[in-house]
Amino acid sequence: MRILLLVKQVPDVSVSGMEDGKVPRGGPSVLNPQCEYALDAAIGLKEDGDEVVAVCMGPPSARESLFRCLELGADRAYHLCDPDFAGSDVWATAKTLARLVTDKESDFDYILCGQRAADGETGQVPSMVAELIGIPQVVGCYRFSREKGSLHVWRERSGWIERFELEPKALVAVEKGCNVHRLPSISDFLGARKKDLMTISRTDISIEREECGLNGSHTVVKKVHVLTSSREGIKLHLDDTSFAIDTVLEAVRRREP
Amino acid sequence: MTRNKLVGNKPTPDLSKVKVLEGNAVSAYLQDESKLTGFAERVFIPCDENGMSSVLNHATEKKVPVTVSARRTGVVGGAVPEGGWILSLEGMDKVVGIGEDDNGFYIQVEPNATLRQIDDILRYGRYEGLEDLTPNAISRLKKEGRHFYPVDPTESNASLGANAACNSSGSRSYRYGPTRDWIRRLRAVLADGTVLDIQRGRVFAENGTFILDYDGEEVVDIPAYEFNSGVKNSAGIFSTEGMDAIDLFIGSEGILGAISLLELRLIPWRPVLSCMAFVPDDDAALMLIDHLKNLDHGPELIEFIDENGIRMIKGEREEGCLFSNMPEFPLFPAAAVMFDFQLDDSLEPMMEEIGSLLETLGSSLDNTWCAHEERERERFRSFRHAIPEAVFSYIASRKLHHPEMHKMGTDISVPDESSAEMMGYYRKMIAASGLRTVMFGHLGDNHPHLELLMEDMEDYEKADRLCHNLAEKAVSLGGCPSAEHGVGRLKRRYLEMMYDEVQIQDMKRLKRQFDRRGVLNSGVLLEAGR
């Protein structure tokens, strides 16, 4: 079984500096949390003779995230890294990823990916990739198993737990997983350094400059503005007085505006 | 001008911009993390150095004791007042700017700024609002790439002023030394309001004296002893032949002057691999540590968690509170050794060597964790930090039945050559006491923390005796019983263990020369005396 694992690197929101809701510019990046779940799922499904191939599009720093995949059990990796890919919207991203798959890894069995990236939070790319490759998809999955050569996946939707049996050539977007992030051993680290992590530029795959990156995007960000508040609130300091506690308890008990 | 002259300057006192709190509002300032509670009449909150100077000058005139208070994260009661006034530095928490000199870049901060603040700025390149202290320093720093301040006391919310006053250290002190080595310049306000501006490398003691030049010259005698710098040591006033004047104010716990400005040296950041190796027992861990210390390009830090510690973590984890996001240990029962290596070419052969050693110790490179991404390294740090937290939560549960019980642990360092002997003594004494303990910490610096898990007040008394015996043994081996927490108000007995009566008198004399009326942080480090 060959599993393709599509991952993304995102700015790290867990380290200090995010509590105020600001973006840490130029700060450290990490493997997107839901991609981490997808990685766990892929490694959990892997048996002897199987291959897990990680794919990530992103700036040079995204190598770190692919390296993490290799440490934790992926066998090979592709890093789509080219200035021509910069500024991709969901369409251009999906198209580039799909092109890599059809050009280089078309004999895959399953594609696993995180459902949504923690930065853009659009959740569009998995469905678009599946459509562009022309394969079915199941999104929102949280449990996976192998039964006689096919893949079983579970998801919850509208109060129902649904179980799907997927024949090869299907995409699975992973939404939930275990929050116990694994830690590689030093052997894993040294082993990953010997694995194949291939950098792919635009000319390595069949995609034109106009089809990818900012040029190939179908949406443009027109402006960005700061959200303004709509409520007039009162401000209290906790250290000054127990008035704060009184106010809270009163509001909570009355439960009225 | 003589090399040993310290020139002071006294701003015109002006209390108009100083905020004053009285009554109930004072109550928030009476405790630090030791949970010792003091009392005070008033809190003064200046917003700048002139304000600090005015408050201290006022206190000296009125002969009222003043306790300097920043973020109150200390564990020895240094910020806990015993009457009088409190000088709270909360209005002085700015990171001022970046400068550059022949030794590289430095960062200038007000005393209440924290490690976390400068870490955020340096890590994310958030230089907005910072000043260029030398032309184009910030744009030059941006060009040079990420830098960092290598001292890493575990409590990143502590104020940098307090770090300097206590000469704090942390796990990276194994490689980079304590705070002292990284202070380029400081400004200190003396008890009468005089301000000194001292840059490292400018003013040195001559014949055991400095000349304090303000409103006439006065001779200041440094203590005659040689400060023990051979081990991690946060107890007592620094003193050595021909010492730099700046070192008087670092580690003296604010009794000579209150720090109003600091410049800290920065160095280029290099990626590292944080590792945690699990070995079957404490002996194997000690052997591994010994090996790591003898490597040519040794690690950045060496930390230890003993078998009891690992067992406690596993227990906590299974009860589902702390450590819930850590994976299962690859080996159990086990002791663990944490070490950081620079991620460069030397890593691979070094790891192979460590791998074969691990195998002789009954483990392997598979029984390790490693982390290189920032987030993962952060997990390691919080893992290490969670051990005292777990101890604290245990003690808190015992405290319900025994309200007088407090957390008790050691802060003892010894020289390298005495490390084995001290470890043997720990074991012997722990066994003899019958107490449950957890040991973890900076074994690279021969500075583990021993935490005592006491059941009842009988245990509490045993623990108290045990700590005392361990401290005495350490001193007899040339070590220090207060390696990083300072002396404050709670550990003065350790100071008396380390220094004889004459030496303590030396310190007291020096203190009087800087603070004639004995108002500044009186009762901290030295007993209060007029």
Place this chain on the structure above:
Amino acid sequence: MKDDSCSTCPTKSSCAGGCQRSEAELAEMYDLEADMSEGHMIWVELDYTEGNPTLKDVSKQLLGKARSFDDQRVIGILFGPESARNAAREAFSYGADTIYHVRHNSFTDFHLESFTAGLTAVVERVKPNTLILAASDEGRELGPRTAARMGVGITADCTDLEMDKGVLRMTRPTFGGKLMATILSNTRPQMATVRPGAFPLPEVEEGRRGTVINWPMNPAPSIEPLESVAAEEGACLTDAELIISVGGGIGNLRNLEMAKEIADKLGAEMACSRNVVEKGWMEQDRQVGQTGNVVKPKVYLALGISGAVQHQTGMSGSQRIIAINNDPDAAIHQIANVSIIGDVGEFLQRLLKRLDEEKAAEI
């Protein structure tokens, strides 16, 4: 039954009681041959819980919004069996002018493959200027799949839409909290998915009429669940009156335990921000925000929550917001009715102590 074939329908066959007009009439009436794409197409989602198909609230909201854009026609597309036709009248009363009814007996359930094919076919026929779907579980699959099939751009999870001379300005929160991005599409139709609840329910215009166009189609092969079992009931936040919600600023698990204890004592539901879910401290079903629950309690007590826009999306409908955060600049303080600047741990200790004292006083 009329026998005129109608190329508006892919089957070129008769319309069973639906469209009675000739193709030429339709083409003229709706300007189907125009080069310029116009009209706003809304995917109308149906709810069959009461037996009769009715419009989901979000569909009403979207129809109303599209109606308010300009004077262009509003085209609804709905999928369903014969009986779904009854929902068309309701759609008209909320602003639809025309309803395309893509019909098959199995379409009471969502079929991603069939719906993508049907939606694409109708869009290619009608060439609407905009195509808007709800950002429901289903819309979040149908939207991007359709966009990819047609090769057009899509903007997901919008919180606001504006129409400016035929150009759709799509606004969505962007990573980092306080920022909102306005996005334009350079392809047609301009596609967006919109968060349920982003727009108010429009006024019902009783008796408003429109045209239903039937679009029979055969289902495309699709994957079906092997089995479906009812999930255990998770947290029910949507109806909670009092919610205590914790963010990364809660600091440690001890504080979290205190918050839970207080919630227990006050009869509140616990909720959290994404940060807390990622730490593994609480389950995802308690997450509030853009990718979690949308809640509208009477009182929302936010503990150590910074108030990133993604979070606000999920809770700004609360009647009263009380925020405790030690950062006076935190965004949450800007939207709170009561802001307490202070340490969350200390606040919890004091609140817990107060509750205990009150309890003791009762006894």
